[in-house]
Amino acid sequence: MLLQKKIKEEIQIILKSEFPELTEENLKAIQVDASKSSSYGDFSTTCSLAFAKVLKKAPILIANQIKNNLEEKLSDIYSIEVAPPGFVNFTLTNKGFNELVKSLNKDELIEKNTDKAPILIEYVSANPTGDLHMGHGRGAVVGSALASIVKATGRQVGTEFYINDAGEQIQKLGQTAWSLYSKEPSQSDQYPPELVEPYTKDLKEGLSFDELTELVKNKILEKQKKVLSSLKVNFDRWISEKNDLHNNGKLTGALNKLKEANLTYSKDEALWFKSTDLGDERDRVLVKSDGRATYLAGDIAYHLNKFERYEEALNLWGADHQGQEVSMQVALKALGNNPDKFQILFIQFVSLVENGQELKMSKRQGTLITIEEVLEKVGPDAFRFFLLLSHVNNRLAFDLDLALRTDDQNPVFYVQYAHARACSILRNATTSQVDGEEAICSIDEIDNAVESEEIFNKCFDEKLSEQEIQATKNLILKLSFFNDEIQRSADNLNPSGVAHYLIDLANLFHSFYSHCRVLDYENKTLTLARLSLIRAFQRILKTGLETLLITAPERM
RNA sequence: GCACUUGUAGCUCAGUGGAUAGAGCAACCGCCUUCUAAGCGGUCGGUCGCAGGUUCGAGUCCUGCCAAGUGCGCCA
Numbered sequence: 001m002l003l004q005k006k007i008k009e010e011i012q013i014i015l016k017s018e019f020p021e022l023t024e025e026n027l028k029a030i031q032v033d034a035s036k037s038s039s040y041g042d043f044s045t046t047c048s049l050a051f052a053k054v055l056k057k058a059p060i061l062i063a064n065q066i067k068n069n070l071e072e073k074l075s076d077i078y079s080i081e082v083a084p085p086g087f088v089n090f091t092l093t094n095k096g097f098n099e100l101v102k103s104l105n106k107d108e109l110i111e112k113n114t115d116k117a118p119i120l121i122e123y124v125s126a127n128p129t130g131d132l133h134m135g136h137g138r139g140a141v142v143g144s145a146l147a148s149i150v151k152a153t154g155r156q157v158g159t160e161f162y163i164n165d166a167g168e169q170i171q172k173l174g175q176t177a178w179s180l181y182s183k184e185p186s187q188s189d190q191y192p193p194e195l196v197e198p199y200t201k202d203l204k205e206g207l208s209f210d211e212l213t214e215l216v217k218n219k220i221l222e223k224q225k226k227v228l229s230s231l232k233v234n235f236d237r238w239i240s241e242k243n244d245l246h247n248n249g250k251l252t253g254a255l256n257k258l259k260e261a262n263l264t265y266s267k268d269e270a271l272w273f274k275s276t277d278l279g280d281e282r283d284r285v286l287v288k289s290d291g292r293a294t295y296l297a298g299d300i301a302y303h304l305n306k307f308e309r310y311e312e313a314l315n316l317w318g319a320d321h322q323g324q325e326v327s328m329q330v331a332l333k334a335l336g337n338n339p340d341k342f343q344i345l346f347i348q349f350v351s352l353v354e355n356g357q358e359l360k361m362s363k364r365q366g367t368l369i370t371i372e373e374v375l376e377k378v379g380p381d382a383f384r385f386f387l388l389l390s391h392v393n394n395r396l397a398f399d400l401d402l403a404l405r406t407d408d409q410n411p412v413f414y415v416q417y418a419h420a421r422a423c424s425i426l427r428n429a430t431t432s433q434v435d436g437e438e439a440i441c442s443i444d445e446i447d448n449a450v451e452s453e454e455i456f457n458k459c460f461d462e463k464l465s466e467q468e469i470q471a472t473k474n475l476i477l478k479l480s481f482f483n484d485e486i487q488r489s490a491d492n493l494n495p496s497g498v499a500h501y502l503i504d505l506a507n508l509f510h511s512f513y514s515h516c517r518v519l520d521y522e523n524k525t526l527t528l529a530r531l532s533l534i535r536a537f538q539r540i541l542k543t544g545l546e547t548l549l550i551t552a553p554e555r556m
Numbered sequence: 557g558c559a560c561u562u563g564u565a566g567c568u569c570a571g572u573g574g575a576u577a578g579a580g581c582a583a584c585c586g587c588c589u590u591c592u593a594a595g596c597g598g599u600c601g602g603u604c605g606c607a608g609g610u611u612c613g614a615g616u617c618c619u620g621c622c623a624a625g626u627g628c629g630c631c632a
Contacts, residue, residue, distance in 0.1 A: 036575060046574055052612080059612085085612070087575065127632065169632055270630055281559075281628075288630040295632045322560050323627045348561070348625075353568090389580095390569055393561055395625060397568065402581075410594085411580065417594050425591050467597095488572070500570055503579070514587090514596040556594070 002103045004032040014069040041089035048086040059086025098456040100480045104536040105450050109543050110486050112154030117311035121147050125162040128221045129173040131370040134350040139316045141387040144233040145495040145548045153490045161235045166242040174213030227371050232549040241298045254301035278330035300331045312341045319346045348395045378403040381550045385412035388499040418506035420556040422538040425518050449528035458526040471515040475508045482540050502544045
């Protein structure tokens with residue numbers, strides 16, 4: 001078990017016995033974090049500050065109580081300082097650092113927690129009427145990374161893409177396709193023909209309008225799947241509005257539920273949802289006067305179905321869909337679902353910057369930049385990493401020039417390079433050299449090295465420079481917070497923390513690399529000690545990158 | 557007009573109510589006889605949009621204002 005977790009548990013035991021008025025929830029919230037500055041030790045906790053009010057006691061007294069109780073217990077692992085107004089700071093001994101690296105090499109890197117309810121993440125859900133653009137790309141990247149992170153923490157996750165293949169947009173697509181296919185004059189309000197044309201080539205003759213529409217839709221969908229898959233985005237299920245809701249009675253079922261709950265009325269030959277009564281700004285149409293269901297009706301049916309299968313649901317929607325949120329929330333609530341279990345993240349727009357200029361984009365003029373175009377230039381890893389760096393609530397300027405560069409300006413290369421360097425060291429250590437020199441050691445020797453405090457202490461030998469020792473400690477400390485970072489990202493449903501963590505980690509590794517020579521035939525003990533740290537680093541960086549669905553190359 | 561989101565270094569962005577607000581890029585100065593210089597070290601750079609409030613403590617929470625983006629269809 002990681003040292004900070006051990007410390008946390010000790011504090012919980014102390015506070016529980018000293019202050020029985022603290023609730024389980026209070027105790028659970030205790031955090032042992034990295035200290036802000038090395039002058040405050042290695043780990044610190046602010047729990048005495050947080051509990052001062054509940055306990056009606058000066059924080060410094062609580063802090064001292066923690067210190068006095070904890071001090072004798074593990075004095076070979078850390079020393080404790082209390083700083084006003086009530087911080088408790090822990091400074092690790094060499095043995096403490098050894099314990100950390102041991103855990104990082106032996107334990108599961110990401111703690112599994114199965115208490116949390118299964119969650120369904122719906123994302124992308126673009127219309128099957130054209131190419132996916134960068135806004136979809138952002139949703140795709142964030143959604144897939146999020147699903148992966150949450151899954152890594154042991155929680156059950158399902159992912160779905162909802163295909164809006166039953167509405168008016170698909171009709172318009174059909175009309176455009178039809179005029180291209182039948183050479184009949186085009187009607188108004190259609191899709192730009194040049195965007196549809198590639199899908200109407202080489203079709204057999206004699207197709208009906210519906211057959212043609214279905215065929216073109218499927219071709220577009222296949223292309224979307226292909227593009228997503230090259231971004232490493234795959235879904236557990238693709239839900240078709242037409243086949244999975246309209247044609248099998250689920251839509252009618254949902255409408256009946258709303259009717260039974262007396263939440264609908266008829267007006268102007270349309271069926272309306274009395275959403276104003278429930279807090280919406282106006283009533284919404286469910287079935288249009290031509291007898292077709294609206295998008296909202298289908299979406300309500302879909303979400304009712306989601307909650308039959310999952311306890312919680314998360315949607316990643318484009319910012320242009322924010323008007324739907326209230327209607328959906330009130331509908332679900334009115335039909336007996338807990339609104340706290342349904343959450344929507346709105347993806348703000350991505351703009352593209354090239355040569356320092358923001359590119360003007362318009363769907364109608366066909367100047368919308370597609371995922372494919374950007375992906376072709378920068379590749380999936382840079383594509384993913386850049387879009388993961390900022391929170392979806394924030395508008396994002398994607399700098400094509402920067403992402404195109406394959407040098408140190410591009411953070412994804414910086415991180416991947418750190419991994420390649422670590423692999424290179426491990427490879428050089430464990431394989432015999434071209435000049436016939438034997439390998440320094442085997443993987444087993446490295447794994448065993450960390451078990452020996454004597455070997456590991458070489459990392460902190462007094463003959464080493466202060467810089468070397470500090471670089472080593474900094475790297476170990478950062479590594480020890482990998483699990484915390486993953487858990488926090490999973491809890492907050494925000495993968496950007498992991499991406500930033502990996503940059504910081506790579507930074508500390510590069511610093512360690514330049515200060516600390518690892519392979520040294522003259523000093524095998526120090527070499528082994530440092531290799532055990534490199535091994536932990538490599539394992540964690542690889543896991544981190546792969547959790548974000550980004551490759552961790554062994555050579556670059 | 558109303559609703560949602562955003563406002564932090566020249567630029568792109570991090571920042572769980574806790575200590576001295578961070579990173580990358582840009583600018584400037586150094587570092588390759590040794591494991592990958594796609595790297596490292598250093599300098600410069602901030603009234604955290606503005607004004608109040610809550611708190612022992614606010615970039616973080618609340619209110620108002622200002623600015624930007626988005627939404628306000630029998631489109632999806």
